[in-house]
Amino acid sequence: MVKHKKGLIAAAIIVVLVVADILGPLRVTQVSIRLAAEPIFRAGGLTVTNTLLSSWLATVLLLLLALLVSRRLVDAPQATSLQNIVEAAFETLYNFMQSMVGPKARSFFPVVATFFLFILTSDWLGLLPGFGSVGVWTEYEGRRTLVPLLRGATTDLNTTLALAMCSVLSMQVYGARYLGILEYGSRFVAVSKFVAFFRALLGGKRADISLLFAGFLDVFVGILEILDELTKVLSFSFRLFGNMFGGEVLLIIMAFLVPYVASLPFLLMELFIGFIQAFIFAVLTTSFLGRATTRHGYEQATQ
Amino acid sequence: MPISKDLIAGLTIAIGTIAPALSIGRYVASAMEALGRNPEAERGISTNLIVALAFTEAIAIYALVVALAIKFVS
Numbered sequence: 001m002v003k004h005k006k007g008l009i010a011a012a013i014i015v016v017l018v019v020a021d022i023l024g025p026l027r028v029t030q031v032s033i034r035l036a037a038e039p040i041f042r043a044g045g046l047t048v049t050n051t052l053l054s055s056w057l058a059t060v061l062l063l064l065l066a067l068l069v070s071r072r073l074v075d076a077p078q079a080t081s082l083q084n085i086v087e088a089a090f091e092t093l094y095n096f097m098q099s100m101v102g103p104k105a106r107s108f109f110p111v112v113a114t115f116f117l118f119i120l121t122s123d124w125l126g127l128l129p130g131f132g133s134v135g136v137w138t139e140y141e142g143r144r145t146l147v148p149l150l151r152g153a154t155t156d157l158n159t160t161l162a163l164a165m166c167s168v169l170s171m172q173v174y175g176a177r178y179l180g181i182l183e184y185g186s187r188f189v190a191v192s193k194f195v196a197f198f199r200a201l202l203g204g205k206r207a208d209i210s211l212l213f214a215g216f217l218d219v220f221v222g223i224l225e226i227l228d229e230l231t232k233v234l235s236f237s238f239r240l241f242g243n244m245f246g247g248e249v250l251l252i253i254m255a256f257l258v259p260y261v262a263s264l265p266f267l268l269m270e271l272f273i274g275f276i277q278a279f280i281f282a283v284l285t286t287s288f289l290g291r292a293t294t295r296h297g298y299e300q301a302t303q
Numbered sequence: 304m305p306i307s308k309d310l311i312a313g314l315t316i317a318i319g320t321i322a323p324a325l326s327i328g329r330y331v332a333s334a335m336e337a338l339g340r341n342p343e344a345e346r347g348i349s350t351n352l353i354v355a356l357a358f359t360e361a362i363a364i365y366a367l368v369v370a371l372a373i374k375f376v377s
Binding site: 033034035036099100235238239241242243245246249279280283284287 | 346350353354357358360361364365367368371372375376
């Protein structure tokens with residue numbers, strides 16, 4: 001081949017960068033960072049924002065992946081086939097969940113894997129070229145600015161709030177299914193000690209006054225448990241939203257300050273952070289599901 | 304120096320990440336120490352460390368979100 005091939009490629013890249021820098025229109029001249037997602041169109045009563053569009057795109061991609069993989073399943077797939085890659089990823093996640101919650105991983109896996117795959121896809125889609133850069137120049141909020149057609153789904157607080165609510169709701173449903181509604185509800189409305197106290201009192205037997213005090217304490221702890229669930233919603237949604245939106249702001253600012261060059265390490269970092277946040281969401285959901293389906297007082301991890 | 308929105312946003316994120324950063328440092332230090340004492344329990348230590356890091360990082364992220372909201376929401 002040509003001598004000094006690597007040197008020629010590096011020189012070509014540098015020439016392209018310099019030329020692109022000289023050409024005015026390719027430079028980012030205006031930074032517009034908006035917290036709220038921008039609406040693209042209205043259909044009936046539904047306002048479709050660019051983040052909603054990209055979450056639909058993520059859903060379609062995941063459905064396509066599922067259809068492609070499940071078309072012809074073989075018992076012993078080849079090493080580089082799509083089935084093998086997907087099986088390896090699923091097996092890693094499943095083994096990790098098993099090490100956390102034991103045999104219950106079998107029933108938790110669909111929910112947790114869905115969260116993981118959707119958040120991972122949404123996070124990584126937001127890094128692709130075209131997301132946040134391809135759009136329409138219109139008058140938006142008083143300024144003439146570029147409204148992008150697609151924006152990472154998890155950079156919108158609405159998406160992450162919906163995911164967090166689904167996660168906490170699934171914890172309640174799993175808890176009620178495993179323990180029964182009465183026993184699971186007694187975690188939040190802990191009146192068993194009150195009932196025992198008043199039953200003993202009305203039955204004429206001597207009632208232990210400490211039972212009354214323990215009853216008050218139980219009710220207080222039950223209210224705290226309800227607050228705990230609500231703070232879970234907040235912390236799940238804000239953790240994911242903050243990481244993704246902060247990453248988006250970081251990438252925009254870096255592209256504005258040092259075009260083309262400084263974006264590279266930050267894109268790598270965003271790739272890593274997107275994966276970590278999806279993983280953390282899945283791991284925390286698993287851990288809380290395990291805790292929700294364990295009998296009160298036996299909150300140890302089953303190995 | 305007049306107090307502007309930018310100043311408040313900057314101070315929010317600057318002060319808000321002091322405590323999470325210190326606590327993450329303590330977390331990792333104790334995890335390293337536990338790992339050195341008992342290298343066989345690496346799986347358990349790593350898992351717990353990652354989960355605890357996520358919680359602590361979330362607090363720093365709350366500060367970031369408030370700073371961003373102050374700066375970019377009129």
